[in-house]
Amino acid sequence: MxxxxxxxxxxxxxxxxxxxxxxxxxxxxxxxxxxxxxxxxxxxxxxxxxxxxxxxxxxxxxxxxxxVGSGPRASAARPAGFTLSHNVDSAEEVDEVVDRMRAAGGEVRKSPQAAAFGGYHAHVAGPDGVLWEVAHNPGWSVEADGTVRLGVVE
The missing domain is CATH 3.10.180.10 (2,3-Dihydroxybiphenyl 1,2-Dioxygenase, domain 1)
Structure with a gap:
């Protein structure tokens, strides 16, 4: 596949x-x-x-x-413990996006702050409970062919 x-x-x-x-x-x-x-x-x-x-x-x-479904795997647990991430170009943009999300009904779970990966990020829960990470990650980039590069900035 x-x-x-x-x-x-x-x-x-x-x-x-x-x-x-x-x-x-x-x-x-x-x-x-x-x-x-x-x-x-x-x-x-x-x-x-x-x-x-x-x-x-x-x-x-x-x-x-x-x-709970009625099929043979009906009792299987649903997926949990995930975030959707939205990467932006600057720490200032993280703050702006978090403010817009809050104004539109989001709940800030982690205020914008320095991140362990060397960038700046926050977590916001949407009204649907989906947890979003809004991040500026200087170690993240996408090549012209779509390949993602990840690194930690010291």
Whole structure:
């Protein structure tokens, strides 16, 4: 199988509030918006983030109201403990993005500060509970061919 992810889909309890957070807090424009069901944002080269109404998401998975499906792996735990990261060009831009996210309904979980990787970052929870890291990482770059380079700046 080719090593690639094309869609990231996140279930959300209040699609309207979450749409506002991503549109107004992050300044993103929807790629496709199906009211009451899902909104898609293109977030990278060939990469789409889908924010799916929780009830519609459960129906799509064949889950009952408790979120536990009826198939053979129904009791398997859902993924947890992840962040989506938004890298910016400066520490000042981290502060600006965090302020916009807060104004659009986000909860700052970690105020902007120096990071162990040599940059500057913060964590903000969106109204859907998704944890965002907003970071300026001078050791992160993307080559013209799309290859990501990661390093720690001393």
């Amino acid at each position: 080719e090593q690639r992810v094309d869609f990231l889909t996140v279930s959300t309890a209040d699609l309207d509030v979450v749409r506002t957070f991503y549109r107004d807090g992050l300044g993103w424009q929807p790629l496709l918006d199906v009211p009451g069901e899902i909104v898609f944002f293109q977030v990278g080269h060939g990469l789409v983030l889908g924010l799916f109404d929780a009830e519609a998401f459960a129906r799509d998975l064949g889950d009952d109201a408790t979120g």
